Structure formats: structure tokens, C-alpha cells
Amino acid sequence: MRKNILIGICVVLVAGFVAVGLIAYKAVNGGIWIGDYKCMFVPSEKKVHLREYRGNSQEITIPTEILGFRVKAVSDIYDTATIEKIIIPKEIEYIDITGNENLKEVVFEEGTTKVNGFITECENISNITFPDSLENMSCAFFGAKALEDVTIPQGVTYITFNAFPDTAFEKNHSSDQYYVVGDGVLLFYNGQPDEIVIPEGVKQFTWSIYPGVSADVKRIYISDTVECADLVIRKDTEVLFGTNEVDGLDPEYIEGTLVAPEGSYIEQFCKENGVDFRVMTEDEEADLQQKTESADGIVYQE
Structure with missing residues (x-):
């Protein structure tokens, strides 16, 4: 009799442990x-x-x-x-x-x-x-x-x-050439598809604000105020930077050429990551400044 009771208790305990184990596994x-x-x-x-x-x-x-x-x-x-x-x-x-x-x-x-x-x-x-x-x-x-x-x-x-x-x-906001929100974030861009100008005052933007997945983009001008840029750059695209340090660049998504002044952060970034680079000419430097400082059509969220 005692033996049967002990066996019954053991069966109940084992069943309980199995049930708890199954619950723990599912959890x-x-x-x-x-x-x-x-x-x-x-x-x-x-x-x-x-x-x-x-x-x-x-x-x-x-x-x-x-x-x-x-x-x-x-x-x-x-x-x-x-x-x-x-x-x-x-x-x-x-x-x-x-x-x-x-x-x-x-x-x-x-x-x-x-x-x-x-x-x-x-x-x-x-x-x-x-x-x-x-x-x-x-x-x-x-x-x-x-x-x-x-x-x-x-x-x-x-x-x-x-x-x-x-x-x-x-x-x-499809009619706004630039729509800027927050602390200088360019949220929407509806400008030219072949030549992109990121104007002065913008601090952050991502590749999706411009048609960067198409072959239309030939040049992108990025102002000195930009601090972070997530870019997808195709092979035939040139991106012009100033002397500013820019976070967010990923060499895996850069097939084109980065252009910047000699000794700049961008030059060092390209050397360290095997990205195609060339030194900016004086005319290009003046062109970059003129385009980024005179861009109009910027709408800021109130």
C-alpha cells in the first residue's frame, strides 16, 4: 500500500516538473x-x-x-x-x-x-x-x-x-523644396533630382530625402553645418563636403567619390575606409559655399 502511494506521489511530482518545464520552455x-x-x-x-x-x-x-x-x-x-x-x-x-x-x-x-x-x-x-x-x-x-x-x-x-x-x-509637404524639423533635421526634400544641395542650417539628413537609389544624382553639395548624414552614394555620384566632421557615413554604402578640402575629416575618413576621394579645387570650394548659403525654398516647422 505504502509503495503504491509513494509511486503515485512520484508520478504526480514528475508530471508537475514536466508541466513546469513545458511552461518555462514556452515562456x-x-x-x-x-x-x-x-x-x-x-x-x-x-x-x-x-x-x-x-x-x-x-x-x-x-x-x-x-x-x-x-x-x-x-x-x-x-x-x-x-x-x-x-x-x-x-x-x-x-x-x-x-x-x-x-x-x-x-x-x-x-x-x-x-x-x-x-x-x-x-x-x-x-x-x-x-x-x-x-x-x-x-x-x-x-x-x-x-x-x-x-x-x-x-x-x-x-x-x-x-x-x-x-x-x-x-x-x-510635397511642394516644399526643403522641410526642416527638430534641431536642423531635413525631413523632406523635393528639389532637383540630378543635383542635390543640402543648405546651410541643416544638421542631419538621410539618403531617403533625395532619390539616391536612382542613377539621376550626379552631385550632392553638403553644407558645413551638417553633422550627421546617412548616405547611399552610387558609383557615378560625387559628394562635396567642407571641412566639417560628419557622422553616420558608412563605407559599405559609398561607391561614388567624396570631394573635400585637403586635410579635412572627409579625406581622413576615405583613407581609413578605402573610399574614393579627391581634393576639392578652389572653384569647387567657392561653388559649394555659394550653393549651400544661397539655397532658398527652406520651410521650417513652427
């Missing part, structure tokens, strides 16, 4: 439902990734902690029948929200300094709120067709490429 690899969120835990980092939402609220605030684990990222919140507004706390490191047709508003809480990820094909978003604390916008909002306007905080120094494609916001 780390596939995710488990805790409340309204499907959670995938990262024990080594003491973080959790929210993968799905099954609630029925019209407004949700993403939690910052679940079972003592800090929420790291949010993704796969799509096809929800009720969510119209999402509030994203400053602790969230990455977001990926796709195809949520009911979503109308996204709010990033005060204290957020960087937003990273994608909010795509949410066609009815009409309002995105960024806090004054924001500095880096590495998040793209694809296909938010109802988004007419976005206020970019003055402290923003970086915006990723293709931040607002296929939005009403982008279309509303």
Missing part, C-alpha cells in the same frame, strides 16, 4: 499568455517581449513590467477589433505594430528620448504625440494615410530614413 521560446498579453521572457536580461494582445480595450497603456521582468519590446499587435489609442511608456525599447485598422492615436510618454521600430499600415492613425524630451526618432510610420500633421520636438537631432512614407503628412 522563453514561443511565449505564454499572461492576462491580455502573450509574453516571451528573456531570463538572462530579466526582460520580457510582448508578442500579442487579446483584450478588448479601446485605449491601452503598454505595461512596463510583468512578473518582475521589465518589458523590452512590443510587437504583433495587429488586427485588434477595439484598440484606438496606444500609450507607450519611456521604458519601451522597441515597437512593431502592423495593420491595425482601428488604431487612431499613438502617444509616447514624456521622458522618452528615443523611439525605435515600425508602425506600419495603420491607415487610420491621425495623431502621433511625441514628448519634448525626444531626441532620436529611429521609428518609421509607413502607410498612415490619415496622418495629416506631426509636431516634431525641437530637441530631435536624428530621424531615420523613410520616416513618414505614404502619409498625408508627406504629401502635404
